Amino acid sequence: MTVTRPAQATDEPTDTEPRLRIGEVAKQTGVTPRTLRYWEEIGLLRPAAHRGSGERLYSLVEQERVIHIRELQDLLGLTLAEIQDVLRSEDTLERARRAARAAAPTQKRLPLLADAIEANDRLVERINERLARISQFRDECVERGERMAVRRAELEAELAPPTRSSR
Amino acid sequence: MTVTRPAQATDEPTDTEPRLRIGEVAKQTGVTPRTLRYWEEIGLLRPAAHRGSGERLYSLVEQERVIHIRELQDLLGLTLAEIQDVLRSEDTLERARRAARAAAPTQKRLPLLADAIEANDRLVERINERLARISQFRDECVERGERMAVRRAELEAELAPPTRSSR
DNA sequence: TCTACCGTTGACGTGAACGGCAACCTCTTG
């Protein structure tokens, strides 16, 4: 299970290497290149690297982040500004990871990780609230449906002449 | 519990009488008058009546609809166009109600009611799908949180010198 | 009847989140 990296490996695990061009990320995630550039413009998602030509290069980390952002947008209805807030704490985790690679002492890494955990907890809390509200809304709809169904049954009974043997 | 209507009652139950001015509805529901007019403009919510002066008058039915619309917007993230679709079927129910007051025969009222029920079922189905997706998203977040918590525990263990008696 | 407050229409403005060009660059591939 533990990946044995080849001898000439870089000091980065494979999935953080920036190999993906913008079109590739777009295809994989379903967002347009324009949107990715826009998100970068407002400071929401920076590509892992640039090439001399100015070309953006993303890693799988960013690609997953794109999906994460879309979920925060579509499922929770957050604005990009709010998402930025949420992700800022997540960035803390990324910093913690870099600190780990830089062989930073545990004393430095621990608070970063704690921040990330706390931010994640807040997010989960937010999601739970939303789930509760939607559930309640659904229950209301279901109840309305049941009332209508009862009414329909009444009308159907009224319509059908009362025969003793059904069918 | 059954409201005994006064002798000189109109043929409308009290809660469908259009008495509410736009500002009142706005106050009760939290949406602005501008928004109510806009919704009317795009055919989303027509006031129950107008007065000679052009003043809009809403009934409690519309007021509840306002809340319904906001929920469809905020909780489900539907566009006003989509909401219009959803409500168009709900209007069927309103027509059924009018048919009832017009003493329409059961044969006419039943299909209208059936349509409304079907539309409601579709809505509930949609909500359930959304709930499922959000739940899944939450689970992913929770899982991430747990992984981070494990990591934190490791770091804490590493930090604290291994003493046999805790404290 | 005067005044303060709603309300009306009509028009234009706005913020968020992109879409869509033009003009240009840079790989790759036959």
Next chain:
DNA sequence: CAAGAGGTTGCCGTTCACGTCAACGGTAGA
């Protein structure tokens, strides 16, 4: 090496869902 595919910046356009302001009119209470 020419051509095409894909990338870049810059900038203006667009859609949605309203906000805002002006100019005006009806209504209710002192």
